[in-house]
Amino acid sequence: MEISIRNICCIGAGYVGGPTMAVIADRCPNILVNVVDVNKERIDLWNSSNLDNLPIYEPGLDEIIKRCRDKNLFFSNDVEKFISSADMIFISVNTPTKKKGIGAGKASDLKWVEASARQVAAFATGHTIVVEKSTLPVRTAEVIKEILLSKKDFSDQENDSSTFDVLSNPEFLAEGTAIHDLENPDRVLIGGEDKDAIKALTNIYKNWVSPKKILETNIWSSELAKLTANAFLAQRVSSINSIGALCEATGADVREVAKAIGFDSRIGSKFLDAGPGFGGSCFKKDILNLVYLSEYFGLKEVADFWNSVVTFNTWHQHRISRLITKKLFGTLSGKKIVVLGFAFKSNTNDTRESAAIQICKNLIEEGAALFIHDPKVNHQQISRDLNLKPFSFIEKNEKEKIKNHGGYWDTISSTKNAFKDADAILVLTEWSEYKNIDWANASSQMRKPSWLFDSRSVIDPTKLENTDINFWRIGDGLKI
């Protein structure tokens, strides 16, 4: 039986739910798309008339919102209402690592997924296709199904005729290029059992994705494929960062090594940029989830293998802050360091698990005064991440004390005139505007000996040639 989808509800208006639904609404003008979330502030921002205030920054997102919002794309806190009118419901809620209880520190916390499934069970009407968009451990679909089917046991309505299908449709977008990735996906993966439900979802994607790129698998393969994709990507980052450390020790250059291996078609050239370590909300949590699953199924060696990718990443972040301290004579007390970039990558305002968090915490702990710039991350977010108020928000009488001891931070809104008396500049996010800094001018303002630490390889070393700035960049051993 052909199922035609006319009304979609997406639970979760975050980095995945918001952009994904915006693109579906844009490409399927005949489908009504309602994105719901319990977070009122987030929904208000999605509805704000000033598109600069959208809660998520992604290049191209604002234009789609302008085209579709209040036409066939709506954002609301009324979760119940839009669940009940939907033919298809995407669950796109957060699945962070569990903080306590069984599997703490590794397993995914499914409490938000379970709550969503319970809401769907309670309010859905007629036949509803429930789509797992969140990244979930293998066999979560079974949990969702069980909750949906148990509806019959507690429903007040005697003749409750609601029925459900569950599909897995993990999202592979990368933040910073989310709109491009959603509009031109490498593939769309749909896992499920019911052919009609799979077809209904396939038909939505077929509005803009070639059928050749729409892969059907069983539901468990689909769930595991998402975890595996992120584990492989993160492992690649840790691999090249490990070689970067070796390059620094031996006199090789990681960019040359990456280029040489990237020409090998079995390896490929993408995702071989050394950096300060992977961040973002997904890589670490998805690998830890894989570790947990492997342990659960008695595969200790598999668990150890993947765990090493995460432990290496943490070591690598500490390596960078240790290296900076060492170059600045072993103490950062009272030294001014300008930090360029705080988001976990460029073109996003997301700071979750950003390498900048650990590195900045370490530098503050060593007594540095950090002046942090990021074009898209505000001081409130940095303050939450560092768990520390910015200097300008500290009580007047406390300020003098803190200034004497060092170990504080503040934001700067522009890089212009930011380098006066700075001992060092540290690039942590590859925002393109950092490529155009006038280094001769920066050098003239800095305290000597001055340093530039480029953890992203965005600065062209030839632009520093006529300056007094000492230069370190990731994986560059050529100067030893």
Ligand SMILES: NC(=O)c1ccc[n+]([C@@H]2O[C@H](COP(=O)([O-])OP(=O)(O)OC[C@H]3O[C@@H](n4cnc5c(N)ncnc54)[C@H](O)[C@@H]3O)[C@@H](O)[C@H]2O)c1
């Ligand atoms: N961020 C990425 O790049 C990315 C990429 C692919 C997959 N994923 C996966 O997608 C999922 C969502 O990630 P995200 O980054 O969008 O998370 P997010 O934290 O940005 O958004 C999740 C939203 O869900 C809302 N929510 C939670 N429970 C709810 C409920 N019961 N009812 C209504 N709203 C509820 C939260 O308020 C939040 O706004 C995760 O499983 C993640 O692993 C993320």
